Amino acid sequence: MIEFQNVVKRFPDGFTAVKGLNLTVHDGEITVFIGPSGCGKTTSMRMVNRLLSITEGKILVEGRDNRDFPAEELRRKIGYAIQQIGLFPHFTVLDNIAVVPRMLGWEESRIRKRVDELLDLVGLDPDINRDKYPRQLSGGQQQRVGVARALGADPPIMLMDEPFGAIDPITREVLQEEFLAIQQEIGKTIIFVTHDIDEAIKMGDRIAILRDGALEQYDTPDNILAHPKDRFVRDFVGSDRSLKRLGLVRVSELMDPESKPLVRMRDSTDKARQVIEEHKVRSAFVVDDEGVLKGWVDLDGIRHAPNSLIDAMMEADFHEIGVRKGNTAREALSAMVARGFRITPVVDKNGRLVGSITLKALQDLAEQEWSEEEATAS
Ligand SMILES: Nc1ncnc2c1ncn2[C@@H]1O[C@H](COP(=O)(O)OP(=O)(O)OP(=O)(O)O)[C@@H](O)[C@H]1O
Ligand SMILES: [Mg+2]
Structure with missing residues (x-):
């Protein structure tokens, strides 16, 4: 000391x-x-x-x-x-x-x-x-x-x-x-x-x-x-301190391990629609039988291919669309902005879906500071 x-x-x-x-x-x-x-x-x-x-x-x-x-x-x-x-x-x-x-x-x-x-x-x-x-x-x-x-x-x-x-x-x-x-x-x-x-x-x-x-x-x-x-x-x-602060926070601290708008590839499109509505999201994540992220599906896709989830989904590599627990919130934000997602899947190193992180969680973190700042503005 x-x-x-x-x-x-x-x-x-x-x-x-x-x-x-x-x-x-x-x-x-x-x-x-x-x-x-x-x-x-x-x-x-x-x-x-x-x-x-x-x-x-x-x-x-x-x-x-x-x-x-x-x-x-x-x-x-x-x-x-x-x-x-x-x-x-x-x-x-x-x-x-x-x-x-x-x-x-x-x-x-x-x-x-x-x-x-x-x-x-x-x-x-x-x-x-x-x-x-x-x-x-x-x-x-x-x-x-x-x-x-x-x-x-x-x-x-x-x-x-x-x-x-x-x-x-x-x-x-x-x-x-x-x-x-x-x-x-x-x-x-x-x-x-x-x-x-x-x-x-x-x-x-x-x-x-x-x-x-x-x-x-x-x-x-x-x-x-x-x-x-x-x-x-x-x-x-x-002035970008909110953004800087996101660089200090890990995805693991902001993610929701419970909330996973998730369907399996062998599920029906009806099931997918139900999950999307239940979670109030625009798309659900699609995983295989091992729980590995394979892509996502939205209502548009379901309209185009109502009889097959595999046809309705957008396939994507988990490296491309997923973030990891150890990523910073700032990196998660960039990923969301780049892909236009409001919710991003969190995957482990094998691509298994372990949770999700929402744009709202990131915004809440930033807003919490802005309101404090107003309260203490001098
Ligand atoms: N030997 C000295 N005699 C008089 N003033 C000094 C002396 N050494 C440093 N100072 C003054 O003390 C102040 C602090 O200097 P110091 O070197 O600690 O600054 P600093 O914070 O390390 O700055 P920098 O970021 O530029 O390295 C300065 O105003 C400097 O001019
Ligand atoms: Mg010095």
Whole structure:
């Protein structure tokens, strides 16, 4: 745990960059610091590992005032990936990653083994990359080395200052996914700085929105999107926050496992009409004897082929028309909009129908926020 207690940072020129910050970073979580340029993100972060001194207040690391740690212990505990990568240009990849382990006096053989492990972890082939210099790597590869270096001595805490800032959007998404997968395994306590609200929502277990050196709002991404505290936060997260929030909700949370307007291929068209009317939907899903989704049928189709459900139905591959429980609500919405469905089947990996999700469920989620917003509009 990292606890900021009334932390103030005044620079020698008299400028106060951090104005009484109170905040707890929880173990094993990614806490994102976000806010406009100059709001004090980097300054706050650099006080944690004492690269900057604290003017007033204190920062507890694992319950202890961080000024009470010997500098070396603090460095071992806290990995740091700095803004703009910051690799040493005249050091090889190996030497860059080995900086902290060498400082800690590790045996050379242990360092080499660790460097190779870390290169593997961040998706760089050790044999190809270990002896390269930073200029021989792409920007994305350099950032991976930067992350590997921060992980060098396996610190329980990581400070990451815009670690993916210098990267094009597509590579950045890949790095984000990879890093989240790594974090699943390593479970570090992380402060992650970014400018990018989408990155914050994706990476953060919690988001701290900073403004002029003070904390504006601190909460989970979902709560920040659902309940922005004031106009500043609302503007900051953007007018499409309902859509963004749909990106956080899984189909499994919104689907109805009971309500399945469902007919079997060997059922009659009368049965299909009955199901459609019962469920008040425009079409019913058609499944085979194993429950695998084979297509859908609507009243139009039944009119055209009243004697055979197989002739009346529209055949479709379940990959095409179904969504999975693990998809986001946002993906389900895109699927519905693309196909003009008001209800979309949810299938398992074998194509078996396990439930459905309605456009209305997605709209309700969005509307719930809009009405709250009216109530709190300032
Ligand atoms: N050594 C210093 N002396 C005086 N003021 C400083 C010093 N370092 C930073 N500042 C000021 O403190 C404020 C906060 O800087 P900081 O680097 O923490 O911002 P940031 O939130 O990380 O911004 P960015 O998103 O641009 O990286 C800025 O207004 C900056 O000009
Ligand atoms: Mg900064």
